[in-house]
Every structure is written in structure tokens, then in C-alpha cells.
Amino acid sequence: MNRLAMKALAAATLSLLALGANAQDLLIRNAKVHTAGAQGTLENADVLVTGGVVRQVGPGLSAPAGAQTVDAQGRPLTPTLFGGITEIGLEEVSGERSTVDASLGLGAETKQMTVRPEFDVTLAYNPASVLVPVARVEGIGWTLLGANTTSGGSIIGGQGAVVRLDGDPDPIGAKVLFVDLGSGAAGLSGNSRAAQWMILDQLIDEVRGRIGPDANAALLTPAGRRTLASYLDGGGRVVVGVHRAADIRQLLRWSKRHDVRIAIAGGAEAWKLAPELAAARVPVFVNPLGNLPANFDQVGATMENAARLHAAGVPVSFAQSGDGSHNARKIRQLAGNAVAAGLPWEQGLAGLTTVPAQALGVGDEAGRIAPGQRADLVLWSGDPLEVSAVALQVWMDGRAIPMRSRQTELRDRYLRTKVPAERGGLPRAYPSGDTAR
Amino acid sequence: MAPHFPGIHTMLRPHSAALATALAAALACTAAGASEAPSRFVADPYPSTYQAIAAGPVLLTNATVLTGTGERLDGADVLMEGGRIAAVGRGLQAPAGATRVDGTGKWVTPGLIDVHSHLGVYASPGMHAHSDGNEATAPVTAAVWAEHSVWPQDPGFAAALAGGVTSLQILPGSANLVGGRGVTLKNVPAATYQGMKFPGAPWGLKMACGENPKRVYGQKGGPSTRMGNVAGYRAAFIDAAEYLDKNTPKSTPRKRRWWQGEDAADSDADTGGKRDLKLDTLAGAINGDILVHIHCYRADEMATMLDLADEFGFKVAAFHHGVEAYKLADRLAEVGVCGALWADWWGFKMEAFDGIQENIALVDRPDGSCAIVHSDSDEGIQRLNQEAAKVMASAGRAGMQIAPERAIRWVTANPARSMGILDETGTLEAGKMADVVLWNGNPFSVYAQAEQVYVDGARLYDRNDRSRQPVSDFMLGQGATDAAGMSGGVR
Numbered sequence: 001m002n003r004l005a006m007k008a009l010a011a012a013t014l015s016l017l018a019l020g021a022n023a024q025d026l027l028i029r030n031a032k033v034h035t036a037g038a039q040g041t042l043e044n045a046d047v048l049v050t051g052g053v054v055r056q057v058g059p060g061l062s063a064p065a066g067a068q069t070v071d072a073q074g075r076p077l078t079p080t081l082f083g084g085i086t087e088i089g090l091e092e093v094s095g096e097r098s099t100v101d102a103s104l105g106l107g108a109e110t111k112q113m114t115v116r117p118e119f120d121v122t123l124a125y126n127p128a129s130v131l132v133p134v135a136r137v138e139g140i141g142w143t144l145l146g147a148n149t150t151s152g153g154s155i156i157g158g159q160g161a162v163v164r165l166d167g168d169p170d171p172i173g174a175k176v177l178f179v180d181l182g183s184g185a186a187g188l189s190g191n192s193r194a195a196q197w198m199i200l201d202q203l204i205d206e207v208r209g210r211i212g213p214d215a216n217a218a219l220l221t222p223a224g225r226r227t228l229a230s231y232l233d234g235g236g237r238v239v240v241g242v243h244r245a246a247d248i249r250q251l252l253r254w255s256k257r258h259d260v261r262i263a264i265a266g267g268a269e270a271w272k273l274a275p276e277l278a279a280a281r282v283p284v285f286v287n288p289l290g291n292l293p294a295n296f297d298q299v300g301a302t303m304e305n306a307a308r309l310h311a312a313g314v315p316v317s318f319a320q321s322g323d324g325s326h327n328a329r330k331i332r333q334l335a336g337n338a339v340a341a342g343l344p345w346e347q348g349l350a351g352l353t354t355v356p357a358q359a360l361g362v363g364d365e366a367g368r369i370a371p372g373q374r375a376d377l378v379l380w381s382g383d384p385l386e387v388s389a390v391a392l393q394v395w396m397d398g399r400a401i402p403m404r405s406r407q408t409e410l411r412d413r414y415l416r417t418k419v420p421a422e423r424g425g426l427p428r429a430y431p432s433g434d435t436a437r
Numbered sequence: 438m439a440p441h442f443p444g445i446h447t448m449l450r451p452h453s454a455a456l457a458t459a460l461a462a463a464l465a466c467t468a469a470g471a472s473e474a475p476s477r478f479v480a481d482p483y484p485s486t487y488q489a490i491a492a493g494p495v496l497l498t499n500a501t502v503l504t505g506t507g508e509r510l511d512g513a514d515v516l517m518e519g520g521r522i523a524a525v526g527r528g529l530q531a532p533a534g535a536t537r538v539d540g541t542g543k544w545v546t547p548g549l550i551d552v553h554s555h556l557g558v559y560a561s562p563g564m565h566a567h568s569d570g571n572e573a574t575a576p577v578t579a580a581v582w583a584e585h586s587v588w589p590q591d592p593g594f595a596a597a598l599a600g601g602v603t604s605l606q607i608l609p610g611s612a613n614l615v616g617g618r619g620v621t622l623k624n625v626p627a628a629t630y631q632g633m634k635f636p637g638a639p640w641g642l643k644m645a646c647g648e649n650p651k652r653v654y655g656q657k658g659g660p661s662t663r664m665g666n667v668a669g670y671r672a673a674f675i676d677a678a679e680y681l682d683k684n685t686p687k688s689t690p691r692k693r694r695w696w697q698g699e700d701a702a703d704s705d706a707d708t709g710g711k712r713d714l715k716l717d718t719l720a721g722a723i724n725g726d727i728l729v730h731i732h733c734y735r736a737d738e739m740a741t742m743l744d745l746a747d748e749f750g751f752k753v754a755a756f757h758h759g760v761e762a763y764k765l766a767d768r769l770a771e772v773g774v775c776g777a778l779w780a781d782w783w784g785f786k787m788e789a790f791d792g793i794q795e796n797i798a799l800v801d802r803p804d805g806s807c808a809i810v811h812s813d814s815d816e817g818i819q820r821l822n823q824e825a826a827k828v829m830a831s832a833g834r835a836g837m838q839i840a841p842e843r844a845i846r847w848v849t850a851n852p853a854r855s856m857g858i859l860d861e862t863g864t865l866e867a868g869k870m871a872d873v874v875l876w877n878g879n880p881f882s883v884y885a886q887a888e889q890v891y892v893d894g895a896r897l898y899d900r901n902d903r904s905r906q907p908v909s910d911f912m913l914g915q916g917a918t919d920a921a922g923m924s925g926g927v928r
Binding site for chain 1: 561562563564592593596648763764766781782783784785786787790791792793794795799815816819820823826827829830831833834835836881882883884885886911912915916
């Protein structure tokens, strides 16, 4: 979109905000609508929103009185995208402990193992975090808050849940339990990954009452036993961070034994067990950029992981390694690279929409453009999986969100030409000190 | 800019390939060795053994060519001969025996260059035993050379080659105020780093501002503050200035007489006693023989470092990471200092909190600017083109339209300039090393892939030819190939 068109759109959006009335009534006309649902992709289609909910998707819809109309000029429209498994709102600055709330280490001098599955990171979620708008203006509408493992805790990180990045303080959907396995977590299990199964089996014995609450060996609190019980026997989703094929094989056996609904995060070597994962209907959140043997758990890493898993019938979504919170917007690039490495384009989009929504039990809240769904929408300048495309406008519950963040504020402050001091120009810190354009 | 070796195209054409190679090598020597004897501070007891792989002439035809000089040529050809770029233009004639590669619908760029890599010094797999990038034993370790840590079997080199990277600077980490010397490599598989060492490229000197040194040394005798950091740099350069003075001839003749040898100014009588490896490096930096690369995030600290450079008479080649470089973009351009930056990393520590996606575009904006996309990452180095594309997209949203022929300089000519190798590579100009990438489309796309990568005219990577895909020793026999013939690893 050229700048003029963007300005026109911005002006239309602003006038909508100014009107105030029926702000959640909206007709987006003439879009290439990627519904990510049963309707697939519709060219030159309209999306009608009333009361913040999508009512109709199709050609030639008419706007009810008072509804804002936006001409998409044929550009792509998608649901807001999944931001991955992140600590958005759980951290501000990764390197500053006082700003990070995503893991629990109660153990003495952080050396002792403490097992607290009842730990719930969503209680720390700060919807006013600067990370929220930074991700949102890039079309990221929701994310899974993750509970990380750390020394002084255990291989059980605790619980997280999906949050929508609309300022709502509360999560949607059911809680999710996080577990880490393999070499990265071996320091939490006496330096052997074998002990990870020993610990998990012991925890299940505690939940089942085979180890009494007062036994010396008991690791769980009463709340921990209740929490863990809710993830057994076909209960809540357990997201397991694991890479090595051998560990994934053990995980599949364990989860079948205890009827645990798992998903895999990472899964660098998951492609080696693609048929088994497909048969067990295990969703995998992969990092399509991970193609190096980062450690001996990931020797089989390949950029074709996503494509191979999908070809075998595994539901594939995405998750970043490294700082996926500040860089949540990078998840589109992950999907695009997966497509470049053989994943069908529609599945690249599904990995950012329907697959994680269904895997996390929020399919009725997020991930599709369909009648009855929340109107969480993104209008793009081009192919939403392309690095050359940007989000032009994001709507949540049918409301156009201001396309501003702390980063756009910084950008605009320094984009302007400064009036020199000798001409009376004030420093940029003053609102009117840098008004020359 | 003008081609570095005018006339080489016509000079080379009548000769045999072997002679052409020899000529090119001789020219490379001249360029690299310069006309004066090197200062003792930059004598090299660990010299390059890099040898270009002989290859016949190659003509890439009818492609969209981004030259790296700011030009875009549609429907153009690139001729490589004798390891050098022989010609770039439309309707070139292929010499006898040349391999013709149809570039219709494809794009050709110079080989990409990463000014900030830790491949080999923080190699994959990321074992403790591979942690060779930070000599975190003292805040000033100018004596160490990153090249002595480089493990040439790091599988990351081949992955970067598949991403179109043909040259890269390997730097020490940022734990120290002065981390040591960086080395520039040609991205070719070799059993030794000397076999990769870019012939004649100057060393870099890695320095670091801000949080990292004070965090690492805060409980280890300091520095523990930013003011301590600056005192540390100053103390080191005061020592270096004294050393330089002692090692500079006291009675340098105003004019060299014909009977005086070229190295007269560097004779034993003029040396200041026992050599000091640390001060050799710092003195080389003051002399301008070693190019200064400074890890520095905040705008205020970059300004302090520019003053430090003036105080001790050295030049800063580039600020690396500079997430706040956009706050002093004009000054960087004025003083001719490059900004080697990420497209969008931010927030992982306090000094990275003000990162914006338009940083590179704003640094690129003034006349005389030198914006660089760098990686500092074994993942990012594989897709420098995508990082540049993200900057272009963000810039466009903010009203700054940046054309591909300009943006390609961020990953080719500009890093080459900051590394002192622009005379040899970084653009597609006759006479330069034939470091060339053939892309399957516009490289500023997430779907773009490097189809062929040439280093000194040799096809060292080909996406469609398994026999031209290098595999590190480390990847052999790792069970990365399953029964169905599907392999993991860096493919």
C-alpha cells in the first residue's frame, strides 16, 4: 500500500474512533479474506461485524446504518495471529530479574528441587506491559503465556494460559501445564534425563494416592496434587518442551499410559516420529528457523521439520527459541520460512491461527474469521507471511486499535527534523521541540 | 565508486585461465599488502593459506542484478572469469568454455557479508567446550585473537553459505572492555582457519560499552559501572600511546632517501623493548591498521566513544548493535562511522529497551551514511536478506521508501567498507573477487533462497546439486539421515 492509501485508511479509522457510536459495527469491503476456517480464502469478499462479532463473510454485503466501512482494496485480511508461547506481560526487560515473573524457583539457594504445578503465571500478567502494543500493532492478537522451568524449581514449570492482547487482564480458555525434558532440563533432574521419567512417575503415584501426602518422598502440596490430577486422564493440555527423538518416543509412551493430552514445543527432531505423533494427534510447536545442531538433542534439526510433520498429518504451529516475547512479531517470519521449506502456504497461516487455537482449546475465541467469532482482524499490506508486508490496521472485538506503541512513539520523535538550538529549537524531549518536518 | 582494477576485464580476456588466476592473485597481493611494509603491530605469524578454487568462466544471464554500488540492472549478465568479476552488463559474450547459467526471473547480488559473527568461536553444538568467544579473565584482553578460537568445523559456516554469506568477521564476545582482535574469513570449508582467512584483510578490534563488561567484572575487581568502563578504556589507550611512542623512530627522516630501505623506520634500533601483545593490538588500532568495532547500544555511550577515539587518535569503523543509533544518525554519518545493527531486536536488556524497527533505515537516511545489517547470530546470518527486508517494510510504513538496490548495500558494500575489504569484494564490479549469489527471486522476500553461491568464481553452494553442498565433519555419522533418505542437519 502506498503511503497515501495508508494515510487514508488511518484517517478513516480515526474518524471512526472520533464518532464513537457503534464502534464495534464495521464493514470491511473488498478484501482477500483468509478465513483460516471452513470458507478458506475468499477474493473480493466483505466481512460484516456488529457488536464486535463477525456476522457474515462473503461478497456484496451491505453496511447497517452507522457502521464504519473500510475499503480493503483487495488486500489480505486475516484473523489476528497467535504470538507463540511467550512471556508477554510477564516480563519487561529479560535481563532485569525484577521485571520477570515467568518462572518459580523456591528451592533453597535455588539448588533444591521444588515441584509446584499449581504455580500459575497468569496471576502475574500485566496487560499494560509495553510488550503488548508492540506485538499487537504487528497483527499479533493472542499468545500462550508460558511457565518456564528454572533451578530451584523442577521439570514442571507450572501453568499458563492464552491471553488476548486487547488489554483484558484475564486469560481465556483452560490452563495449560508446562514441562521441560531432555538435556536442557537435566540439571533439574539430578543430571540425567532418565530421572525425568522417574520424577514424573512418582508425581503420578502421589496424585493416585500410592504415595501418601505425609510420606517422606512426597513432592507435591495438596494444591499441586489437585492441579496435576486435572491434567491426567484426558484432562488439560500439557505442553512439553523436548527436542530429541528418543525423548519424544518415551513421551508418547508415557502420555498414552496416563492418558495425558500433550503438545510438543520445540521438537527439533519431531519429524523423525511424525507418523506416531500424527496417530496420537499431538500438535507440535516448531521453530522452522532451527536447522543447526544447537546441542546433542538437536542433531537432526532441519528447516523441513514443519513440512515433514504436516505431510504426515501432524498439526503444526510455531514457537520461537530465544526471546520470543519482545520478538513475538517475528513468528510470521517463522511461518514464511516454513513455507519456503515446503509447508503449504495455507498450513503456514493455520499454524498462526486455527492449529494453536484448537490445540489450546480457544477455537471459539480466536483463530478464524467466521460468523459468531470475535472480530479480531488484521488488514495487511501484502502476503501476511511475507517479511515485506506489514499490518495496516488491527481490530479487536471489531474496534480499530490505535496502531501505536512505545516503539512508534520513539520512531516518530526521531523521524522529525530537529530545529537547531540556535533557531530556538527545543530538545526532542519537548512535545513541540521538534515540530519541523 | 569506480572499479578498483580498471581494465582488468580486457587484460584478462586473452590469457589462459591459469594465467588469469595468477594475475588476479598478484593483483590481490598488491592490493592487500599495500605499498609500505606492514607495521610490526600487524605482522602476521599466522598467515592466510586460503586458495581460491580454480573454476572456469561462468556467465549468469538475463537476471535482475543488484550491483551493491546502488545500481539495479534488469535483464543483465554477470561474467566471472579467473576468480574475478570480469564484466557486468547487458548482452555480454561468454568466453569459450564458459558455463552459462540462465538467470531469467532470478536476481544476482554480491556475496553477503556479515561484520558480526561468532561462528567458530561459539560453535554448534553449543557445548561448554565450544565456549571460546570471551576471554573473560580481565577487562582488557587486547592480546587475544579470535582466530585462535575458531573451530572451522562449526556447521554454522555451511548454513551461512546456503544463506549467501561469502565473507564474515569473527569477533570476540562482549564481556570485556577490549575483547581482542577479530578476523575476517572467506566462507569456505577448510580444515584450518588459516585456510579461510581473507587474504590481506585487516584485523578488527572488538571493544564493548555498557552493561556486559560491568556485569561480568562488577564482582571481579571492576569495572562495575559505566564510568569505570570509560576509565578502563582510557587507561588501556594511555599505555598504548606510550608504547606507540617508544616504538616510533625518534629521528624519522623527513624524506626517505633512495639508499634507505623501506623498513628503515621499523628497524630493531627503533623498537621500544619487549613486545607486548596487548599493546601491539591497541597501537595497531591507533595507527589505523586495525579497524575498531565497538559493541555499543546507547546513543549517549556511542557519543562518549567517539570522544574517546578523538582523545587517543583512533577511528571507529563501526558501532555494533547500536539499538539507539537512530538517535544520533546524523553524527554517525558526519564522522563516517558505520552502524552495524539488527533489524528489530530489542528489550532483552535495559540498554536495548529503546530499539525500533526503523533503526537501520534512519541510520541509512543521511548523506554519507553507512548502515549495516549484522547478525551476531548463527540463525540471523542465514537470512540477512530477510532482516533487510523487514527494515524496508517498516521504513515504508513510516514513509521512507527504500529501493532494493540501496538496501542490498546494508549486507554487501557497507559491511565490506567497515571491514576494510571493499576494494576486493562487496560489489559486482570488474576486477573484484567473484563473490556472487544467484537468488531464485527478489532476495527481499521470505520465500527467496540462494540457489547458487560463488566464492572467487567457484560454485561452492548449489541448492539443486547435492555435490555442491558442504557438510561439516561434525555432521557425519550422526544418524541425521533416516531410512527414507531424509536428513537433518543444515539443509
